[in-house]
Amino acid sequence: MRSLVLFSNDLRLNDNDAINNAVENHKELSFLFVFDKDLYQNTHGSANMWWLKESLTELRSKLKEKDIELHIVEGDYIKKIIQLVAKHKFDSVFLNQNKHPEFIKKEEELSKELTKINVRFYSYNKTNLQDPKTILNKSLEPYKVYSPFYKHCKSIYHQKNVLIFPRKKINTYNINEKNFEIDNIFNLQDNKWANKFSKYWKPGETSAHKKLKVFYEKSLSNYKEIRDFPATNGTSKISPHLRFGEITTNQIISNFNFHENHILSKHEEHYIKELYWREFSYYILSHFPYVVNKPFNKKYEKFQWEKNYSDNLAKWKNGRTGIKIVDAAMKELWETGWMHNRTRMITASFLTKNLLIPWQEGEKWFRDTLLDADIANNVMGWQWVSGCGTDAAPYFRIFNPLLQEKKFDPDNEYTKKWLKDFELYEDGENQDLFCNPDKIKPIVDLSTSRNKALERFSKIK
Numbered sequence: 001m002r003s004l005v006l007f008s009n010d011l012r013l014n015d016n017d018a019i020n021n022a023v024e025n026h027k028e029l030s031f032l033f034v035f036d037k038d039l040y041q042n043t044h045g046s047a048n049m050w051w052l053k054e055s056l057t058e059l060r061s062k063l064k065e066k067d068i069e070l071h072i073v074e075g076d077y078i079k080k081i082i083q084l085v086a087k088h089k090f091d092s093v094f095l096n097q098n099k100h101p102e103f104i105k106k107e108e109e110l111s112k113e114l115t116k117i118n119v120r121f122y123s124y125n126k127t128n129l130q131d132p133k134t135i136l137n138k139s140l141e142p143y144k145v146y147s148p149f150y151k152h153c154k155s156i157y158h159q160k161n162v163l164i165f166p167r168k169k170i171n172t173y174n175i176n177e178k179n180f181e182i183d184n185i186f187n188l189q190d191n192k193w194a195n196k197f198s199k200y201w202k203p204g205e206t207s208a209h210k211k212l213k214v215f216y217e218k219s220l221s222n223y224k225e226i227r228d229f230p231a232t233n234g235t236s237k238i239s240p241h242l243r244f245g246e247i248t249t250n251q252i253i254s255n256f257n258f259h260e261n262h263i264l265s266k267h268e269e270h271y272i273k274e275l276y277w278r279e280f281s282y283y284i285l286s287h288f289p290y291v292v293n294k295p296f297n298k299k300y301e302k303f304q305w306e307k308n309y310s311d312n313l314a315k316w317k318n319g320r321t322g323i324k325i326v327d328a329a330m331k332e333l334w335e336t337g338w339m340h341n342r343t344r345m346i347t348a349s350f351l352t353k354n355l356l357i358p359w360q361e362g363e364k365w366f367r368d369t370l371l372d373a374d375i376a377n378n379v380m381g382w383q384w385v386s387g388c389g390t391d392a393a394p395y396f397r398i399f400n401p402l403l404q405e406k407k408f409d410p411d412n413e414y415t416k417k418w419l420k421d422f423e424l425y426e427d428g429e430n431q432d433l434f435c436n437p438d439k440i441k442p443i444v445d446l447s448t449s450r451n452k453a454l455e456r457f458s459k460i461k
């Protein structure tokens, strides 16, 4: 009995159902990652590709420590797998589902192709804590609002086993294929902008668990209070690790006694609720797949965005809007490949509600530059802020970035950290658009642009 274990965005050894089930039932195993250039470029932004390369390198060396080779080959996802399965007479294929819509299609196709040649196909889901298809409201329809969704999930939650990589010796089968050079996934010579990421991040399963441990020890006991302050280390920064499946939400939640009748500390509960925002994003994507590029609330398709916005979009991307907190956040993103949740909301609100630029443009930039760029969370984050998603902020609630700055960065710690030219910014309180030509000024008047947005929103109500 010979079996193939496939990796995609489950770059971990523990809590890996595909590995454990394959080891349980089969004599010989091969571990494989297929790099389908088109598929990965369509589903991963540039920063994602850096992480993928680093994380695969780490996975390969962790397997090597166990005397197991990770075969990395290049080619068309389906054709390559079917070709290898036929050539080496594998009788089954195991994988953990990848919930990106493009991968869902590929995995369905793979299942059909394998059935045709009598090869068994086993697939598992640890991307989500609960299967989106099984969660419905009393009218047997999908939830569209987060709070009742969360309440329901909590009431039916059962902790799944957290799997440990099998201790028994694994017999491997060498497919003897020419290994694809991992460095070709992301070439640092051609992408010098990414060199700085290694200063801030260490991709891989080991680092994911270390990071979570530090968060539990240092920040969890204050999480609810400090999570909104971007200058603090108040959040776990686990998002890119979750994005690549180096750690599962199942593993994270197993550290809490999470069920309906147990009272958690307010900080623990808040952290779990954030993890459930991720669940909710995947849930909505699963039930309403059109949200990938269209508003959940279809009436907002008619919203009148600005037409000639390329200059302002470029200024937003480059952190040159003249609004300190927006520019600092865009610099943080460019420098580190990550941005704090509070400033994701502020920058997204500024783009869509002050510059009136379509949310899809911002989503695209985040998708390309965030290391944690995740189709479900990114799309739902943008729709929530711009007011067209499920459960979205009402259209008349428009963030004032200056007030946000005052409230969440009162001592300018965050803005000073990221803005080299901090001193050149006009003081938010006393903006004087006509005096001192040397000062950096906002590219739009916040109050006029706010009113313009309100007027346009009110038209499609």
Ligand SMILES: Cc1cc2nc3c(=O)[nH]c(=O)nc-3n(C[C@H](O)[C@H](O)[C@H](O)COP(=O)(O)OP(=O)(O)OC[C@H]3O[C@@H](n4cnc5c(N)ncnc54)[C@H](O)[C@@H]3O)c2cc1C
Pocket (backbone or CB within 6 Å): 227, 235, 236, 237, 238, 239, 240, 242, 243, 274, 275, 276, 277, 278, 279, 281, 339, 340, 341, 342, 344, 345, 348, 366, 370, 372, 373, 374, 375, 377, 378, 379, 381, 382, 385
């Ligand atoms: C416009 C916009 C775009 C976003 N794009 C992404 C994205 O591409 N990828 C991504 O993972 N998150 C995205 N988010 C959600 C959120 O900002 C990040 O998950 C969070 O900042 C990650 O930091 P953390 O791991 O320290 O979070 P923590 O506060 O430590 O939370 C732990 C985990 O809970 C989940 N989570 C936390 N907040 C949210 C949220 N608001 N929505 C959904 N899940 C959440 C994440 O998986 C996060 O890693 C976006 C939010 C907005 C407003």
